[in-house]
Amino acid sequence: MRKPLILVTNDDGITAPGLRSLVRCMKEIGEVVVVAPDSPQSGMGHAITLDNTLYSKRVIIDDEKGAPREYSCSGTPADCVKLALQELLDRRPDICVSGINHGSNASINVIYSGTMSAAIEAGIEGIPAIGFSLCDYSWEADFIPCEASVKRIVREALANGIPKGVVLNVNIPKSNHSEIKGIKVCRQARANWKEKFDKRTNPSGKNYYWLTGEFQLLDKGEDTDEWALANGFVSIVPTQFDLTAHHVIQDVNNWKLNEY
Numbered sequence: 001m002r003k004p005l006i007l008v009t010n011d012d013g014i015t016a017p018g019l020r021s022l023v024r025c026m027k028e029i030g031e032v033v034v035v036a037p038d039s040p041q042s043g044m045g046h047a048i049t050l051d052n053t054l055y056s057k058r059v060i061i062d063d064e065k066g067a068p069r070e071y072s073c074s075g076t077p078a079d080c081v082k083l084a085l086q087e088l089l090d091r092r093p094d095i096c097v098s099g100i101n102h103g104s105n106a107s108i109n110v111i112y113s114g115t116m117s118a119a120i121e122a123g124i125e126g127i128p129a130i131g132f133s134l135c136d137y138s139w140e141a142d143f144i145p146c147e148a149s150v151k152r153i154v155r156e157a158l159a160n161g162i163p164k165g166v167v168l169n170v171n172i173p174k175s176n177h178s179e180i181k182g183i184k185v186c187r188q189a190r191a192n193w194k195e196k197f198d199k200r201t202n203p204s205g206k207n208y209y210w211l212t213g214e215f216q217l218l219d220k221g222e223d224t225d226e227w228a229l230a231n232g233f234v235s236i237v238p239t240q241f242d243l244t245a246h247h248v249i250q251d252v253n254n255w256k257l258n259e260y
Contacts (some may be wrong), residue, residue, distance in 0.1 A: 035088055103137040
């Protein structure tokens with residue numbers, strides 16, 4: 001039987017340790033092709049390149065036997081998936097996996113995440129997709145404890161399928177493998193960022209700003225991704241890209257929209 005074709009991408013860049021870990025995992029499961037940004041693209045959300053040229057080139061990151069085919073891309077994570085599907089792949093992938101991100105994409109972070117937007121772009125095209133994140137922002141983060149969970153989730157997704165219109169947002173706590181208690185399917189916790197700008201002045205007298213902020217968890221539920229992570233579980237949130245608030249349609253229909 002033909003091995004599943006696995007498209008691997010991320011937002012931290014093609015040399016990021018998290019992506020290298022994900023590639024290592026996926027080589028045990030199927031045929032891997034990597035298309036990833038040539039530089040970090042964190043926080044890009046679902047941005048795409050419209051007013052600039054887009055470049056891609058074949059690169060060799062690992063020169064060992066059996067190394068996957070890899071391409072760097074000058075664009076965003078969503079660009080990488082679009083280019084892979086339209087230009088670089090010989091056949092349609094069986095699954096797209098994005099990550100492993102350096103840092104959490106749980107709760108409200110999913111809105112800003114380039115990692116998840118790459119997975120969502122694949123999902124829009126009808127391809128099963130998963131975004132993986134480790135709750136450790138360090139470039140030197142240890143991804144080894146993640147790998148058993150990553151492989152298990154991908155194998156189950158390939159065996160069982162992911163419903164159309166849904167992608168999986170997987171977050172993994174920073175811990176040793178022995179400390180991970182299991183995997184929980186969760187809802188997205190209600191939270192936001194209390195943000196502010198650190199205003200500074202450069203030597204020429206021009207003001208500039210650094211965005212800073214504090215994460216605020218507003219949800220005490222024990223069925224959320226944040227609760228699962230805080231209690232040593234890998235969280236899986238089935239995430240949809242149909243943003244319609246279906247439960248509000250009738251309320252808005254009750255407005256006097258056509259009376260003048």
